[in-house]
Amino acid sequence: MNRRRRKKLAERLVGAARFGDGKGVDRLLGTGADPAAADAEGTTPLYAACVQGEAGTARRLLEAGAPPxxxxxxxxxxxxxxxxxxxxxxxETVRVLLAHGADPDLREDHGTGMTPLEWAAAGPHPRTIAVLREAGAH
Structure with a gap:
């Protein structure tokens, strides 16, 4: 597959993930879209699904090989x-990510930013905090 086609597929996959279009995600993955490829701005399909709370879409992407x-x-x-x-x-999206190996203590910004637990506490999102703590988050 050529570079232009890969780029187009990545853009479409991020869009489908962002809007919880499970059928679109499945179709794009079936045509060779890389579940780990970011769009031109650097957004990954998994991130797009997770910020929108699309747990089913996140699961599809993780099962297709997206790194958690x-x-x-x-x-x-x-x-x-x-x-x-x-x-x-x-x-639910937090649970899906944890079930697929996401690190509950990983700081974003390449190790210099906040942890998932810190983000949940800032929300505040007590149910999310509880799920993260059950997974061993500190």
């Missing part, structure tokens, strides 16, 4: 998927 701790770099979309889900109190 990959940081997104797009403007307004910086950070890890778990930090994004925790920030907005998306409990």
């Amino acid at each position: 701790d990959a940081e997104s770099a797009g403007l307004g979309a910086e950070g890890t998927p778990l930090c994004a889900a925790a920030c907005w109190g998306h409990v």
Whole structure:
């Protein structure tokens, strides 16, 4: 697959993930879209799904090989998927990420930023805090 096609697929996959379009995500993955590829701005499909609380879409992407701790770099979309889900109190999405190996203590911004637990506490999102603590977050 050529570079232009990969780029187009990445853009479409991020869009489908952002809007919880499960069928679109499945179709794009089936045509060869890389679940780990970021769009032109640096946003990963998994991050886009997680910030919107799209737990089912996040699960699809993780099962297709999206790395659970990959940081997104797009403007307004910086950070890890778990930090994004925790920030907005998306409990089910947090559970999906943890079940697929996301690190509950990983600081975003390449280790210099906040942890998912710190984001959940800033919310405040007590149910999300409880789920993260059950997973061993400090």
